[in-house]
Amino acid sequence: MNHKDRRKRRFVFRRCQEERRRMRQNNAVAVVIVLALSLVVVVSPRSVPSASGSADVGCAAAFIWPVRTSGSVDPPLARVFDNPAQPWLPGHRGVDIATGTGTQLVSPADGHIVFSGKVATKDVISIRHANGYTTTYEPSVSTLPKGAALRQGQEFGIVRGNSDHCDTTCLHWGMKTGDRSYRDPVHEVHKRRIALKPL
Ligand SMILES: [Zn+2]
Known part of the structure; x- marks a missing residue:
């Protein structure tokens, strides 16, 4: 392998490393988004105060x-x-x-x-x-x-x-x-x- 080939291999190797790093970052962002959406779906019915508050108002004579x-x-x-x-x-x-x-x-x-x-x-x-x-x-x-x-x-x-x-x-x-x-x-x-x- 001559000098030119070694440079080319190093260049391709670095490109691959960068590509893998970008994919890992993208995967991490995707996981965070999915987790955040799951939390919104699971937590929101309990965390909206009006859900129970308005029910109390409805039950109360008002x-x-x-x-x-x-x-x-x-x-x-x-x-x-x-x-x-x-x-x-x-x-x-x-x-x-x-x-x-x-x-x-x-x-x-x-x-x-x-x-x-x-x-x-x-x-x-x-x-x-x-x-x-x-x-x-x-x-x-x-x-x-x-x-x-x-x-x-x-x-x-x-x-x-x-x-x-x-x-x-x-x-x-x-x-x-x-x-x-x-x-x-x-x-x-x-x-x-x-x-x-x-x-
Ligand atoms: Zn009276």
């Missing part, structure tokens, strides 16, 4: 106050919820929001009006919500007909008329589940806030 409030401040309460141990015992099946005649009422969640009128001498509005809950307002009147659909936050009536314990100083806000058990509306409003807190 109510807002039926009177306008400033930010996240609760309206003043004249009387809190007091669920009796037995259905026939006295208690307070709702909360009394301290407010006066003429206060605008807004729907605390999507739903529709199922009753608007007199119950004995009391002026009452009832709303059935999409989650099966029913909320009641006393004293209150509405110009909307029975069956009117409401969006959360939509105005549906005002505080006015007769009540057996509120009249002109408060609004009694009652809340029942589908199986007719009473709930504390304050708890339901706060449950929504907890569900919507950023993770």
